[in-house]
Amino acid sequence: xxxxxxxxxxxxxxxxxxxxxxxxxxxxxxxxxxxxxxxxxxxxxxxxxxxxxxxxxxxxxxxxxxxxxxxxxxxxxxxxxxxxxxxxxxxxxxxxxxxxxxxxxxxxxxxxxxxxxxxxxxxxxxxxxxxxxxxxxxxxxxxxxxxxxxxxxxxxxxxxxxxxxxxxxxxxxxxxxxxxxxxxxxxxxxxxxxxxxxxxxxxxxxxxxxxxxxxxxxxxxxxxxxxxxxxxxxxxxxxxxx
Amino acid sequence: xxxxxxxxxxxxxxxxxxxxxxxxxxxxxxxxxxxxxxxxxxxxxxxxxxxxxxxxxxxxxxxxxxxxxxxxxxxxxxxxxxxxxxxxxxxxxxxxxxxxxxxxxxxxxxxxxxxxxxxxxxxxxxxxxxxxxxxxxxxxxxxxxxxxxxxxxxxxxxxxxxxxxxxxxxxxxxxxxxxxxxxxxxxxxxxxxxxxxxxxxxxxxxxxxxxxxxxxxxxxxxxxxxxxxxxxxxxxxxxxxxxxxxxxxxxxxxxxxxxxxxxxxxxxxxx
Numbered sequence: 001x002x003x004x005x006x007x008x009x010x011x012x013x014x015x016x017x018x019x020x021x022x023x024x025x026x027x028x029x030x031x032x033x034x035x036x037x038x039x040x041x042x043x044x045x046x047x048x049x050x051x052x053x054x055x056x057x058x059x060x061x062x063x064x065x066x067x068x069x070x071x072x073x074x075x076x077x078x079x080x081x082x083x084x085x086x087x088x089x090x091x092x093x094x095x096x097x098x099x100x101x102x103x104x105x106x107x108x109x110x111x112x113x114x115x116x117x118x119x120x121x122x123x124x125x126x127x128x129x130x131x132x133x134x135x136x137x138x139x140x141x142x143x144x145x146x147x148x149x150x151x152x153x154x155x156x157x158x159x160x161x162x163x164x165x166x167x168x169x170x171x172x173x174x175x176x177x178x179x180x181x182x183x184x185x186x187x188x189x190x191x192x193x194x195x196x197x198x199x200x201x202x203x204x205x206x207x208x209x210x211x212x213x214x215x216x217x218x219x220x221x222x223x224x225x226x227x228x229x230x231x232x233x234x235x236x237x238x239x240x241x242x
Numbered sequence: 243x244x245x246x247x248x249x250x251x252x253x254x255x256x257x258x259x260x261x262x263x264x265x266x267x268x269x270x271x272x273x274x275x276x277x278x279x280x281x282x283x284x285x286x287x288x289x290x291x292x293x294x295x296x297x298x299x300x301x302x303x304x305x306x307x308x309x310x311x312x313x314x315x316x317x318x319x320x321x322x323x324x325x326x327x328x329x330x331x332x333x334x335x336x337x338x339x340x341x342x343x344x345x346x347x348x349x350x351x352x353x354x355x356x357x358x359x360x361x362x363x364x365x366x367x368x369x370x371x372x373x374x375x376x377x378x379x380x381x382x383x384x385x386x387x388x389x390x391x392x393x394x395x396x397x398x399x400x401x402x403x404x405x406x407x408x409x410x411x412x413x414x415x416x417x418x419x420x421x422x423x424x425x426x427x428x429x430x431x432x433x434x435x436x437x438x439x440x441x442x443x444x445x446x447x448x449x450x451x452x453x454x455x456x457x458x459x460x461x462x463x464x465x466x467x468x469x470x471x472x473x474x475x476x477x478x479x480x481x482x483x484x485x486x487x488x489x490x491x492x493x494x495x496x497x498x499x500x501x502x503x504x505x506x507x508x509x510x511x512x513x
Contacts, residue, residue: 094391140384143389173299175297183302235440241489
């Protein structure tokens with residue numbers, strides 16, 4: 001089998017860290033952080049890092065009926081991508097539903113959101129029983145604040161393209177690689193499009209750098225978008241008036 | 243490569259080379275047709291040696307648009323104890339205090355009705371589970387967790403003793419219900435579904451019970467504060483009718499059916 005690149009050689013993504021740092025205009029995202037369970041974020045990070053290491057902590061030995069005959073490494077990469085697609089689809093769907101952005105940004109969110117939801121559906125169908133459920137998300141007021149939304153979108157689209165570049169040479173299956181590159185080009189188009197809307201240069205370099213799953217997980221963690229789901233159902237005696 | 247596909251590929255390549263040569267000629271680059279052709283032939287020769295492409299493991303389908311005619315309401319969990327205010331300002335009058343949890347140990351959620359941005363950040367107007375019924379108040383957005391959206395709405399008609407669930411405006415459930423007696427009426431107004439309880443083993447409430455933000459205006463000293471529930475019953479023969487202490491009772495097969503269709507956070511109108 002062809003040797004996969006080692007994990008550390010592409011780990012330098014300060015550029016992406018800076019992009020994401022720009023997102024937190026006036027501490028809006030930091031404001032959101034206080035409302036999020038640290039435990040949930042930590043478990044998300046562990047899950048992502050587990051996937052990055054090829055551990056596949058979410059895999060079980062009983063997953064014999066998976067929709068694909070993928071290696072644990074490939075399943076772990078796809079599970080990571082699925083969580084990222086959930087995160088993006090959730091962001092754009094919420095923005096569309098709240099309807100608080102300018103028409104041009106909303107039009108972008110509507111198109112890109114439809115793409116990300118299609119990505120979720122495709123990856124889930126490929127993973128079959130090895131799919132992972134969506135975590136809860138808390139985007140704070142990013143989905144109703146034009147500037148915060150645009151900067152978040154630029155960062156996520158740039159980073160997703162960079163992540164897929166990092167993952168591609170690490171995939172064992174050529175057929176999964178062939179599928180993932182169809183996502184990659186769309187993500188780069190999203191990135192260029194939103195950059196154009198906000199007046200940024202769509203293509204700043206002749207060659208793009210990859211960003212590792214570890215870096216991606218850390219950067220997602222820094223946004224505090226991943227939150228615990230409210231516990232709205234339980235086994236308990238009703239106290240209602242009857 | 244199958245013969246037919248080879249012929250097609252060769253034909254397309256020739257068409258490309260022909261177009262490229264024409265473009266070169268029009269642009270007046272001064273390069274000879276012969277050299278362009280030999281370069282193109284080299285490209286074609288190199289392309290011929292490639293293996294067949296791998297079939298992708300998945301193909302992303304059409305973009306998934308939100309449903310046409312989608313209706314939605316949003317709710318959010320209370321992440322920090324907070325006093326809801328009459329206006330979006332810390333100095334405005336207090337309406338009610340919101341806790342993080344309900345007495346039943348579920349996350350306290352509020353239905354979000356509106357939002358506005360002030361100098362100190364975003365504020366949202368929420369429906370409150372307090373007496374008198376129907377009150378709303380403003381809280382800073384940052385004390386709430388992530389929004390969740392529901393596409394359902396439950397309408398209870400007291401005069402007809404019915405409950406109807408709509409999903410994106412379409413009726414998906416309709417059943418007879420029992421409502422409050424005249425001395426302990428089911429309150430009218432706009433509320434929301436707050437929690438869902440099950441596994442309690444009490445036949446009086448049936449198999450499933452929903453908690454709502456509505457409260458009895460007369461049974462205020464009831465344990466838990468007299469919240470109005472929607473639940474099953476061990477006396478189905480009494481339905482429909484004015485039979486309860488204010489709760490909305492359904493036959494057990496109806497509440498089980500409803501429990502598969504109605505998520506927590508669903509707006510509730512009692513008319």
